[in-house]
Amino acid sequence: MQHETHTQHVQRHEGYAGHEGHAGHTGHAGRPASWAMAVQATLHCLTGCAIGEVLGMVIGTALGWGNTPTLVLAITLAFFFGYALTLRGVLKAGVGLRGAIRVALAADTLSIAVMELIDNGVIALWPGAMDAELGDVLFWGALAISLAAAFLVTTPVNKWMIGRGKGHAVVHQYHH
Template identity: 65%
Template sequence: MSQHADHTHPAGHGGWNMAVSATLHCLTGCAIGEVLGMVIGTAFGLSDAVTIVLAVVLAFFFGYLLTIRRVRRAGLPLREAVRIAFVADTLSIAVMEIVDNAVLVAVPGAMDAGLTSVTFWLSLAFALAVAFVVTVPVNRWLIARGKGHAVVPH
């Protein structure tokens, strides 16, 4: 592999650093949407299924929105920014949301805990942390292949 290719598609330690950075970016959008969805669902007494769907939709929305904002700041037009966000973030957000919500459902009482419950907040934080750990290697794999956040202008 040429030196240029190594720079474009990071290998080794640098690739992991980029994967962690990309996953933190993903986690930010997912956490905003996930927390908002869980808070709304819990506050309105929505079923677990409806609450999870709402949280997932909002996680994708905010995840994409953060990337679109970043790409727009790099000077790209909105249409291109949206395309890049979908390409860069879809798999990462999907993995994060699947893991996050699976953990939340698996934690006894997490989905039934109220907003003032320590169980609710600790379960949500734990689920997001597990999702982060699982998603880093996914982002590393994408970046090593020139996909995911490797396509996002910096």
């Protein structure tokens, strides 16, 4: 597969509004991105982050680790799974590993970082959440609310990035 530049991609799809069920390519070349596009990008990010976050919290809590090592593991796994989901799709599109890693880093880093900041901030500030056990409603409730809050804050960030041809706008050329 020949790699085209972002500019070539934008020129090829200028005015195209029916890209595989997406809300069109309104996020390219500085034009405003749609909220639907931003929500889709954030849900993609949330999926990887939630897998890593939940897995990290469960492992750290089950092993009786303290708050700091549990948070470090959860954040590390959130980035790992967030990047892995993007890598899977880009590699499937025929991009080499090195190029796919560059695309994943460009597409997901800011989104995952914001999501993790909000998610872990809510957990850290929620009274008793860091000390809750796996069987506690507080553990799962605080985790669910923190992920929802992260989604709400990260969606406008993704909308802003897509509108500037950054973030998940970079990945759209591989969704053919």
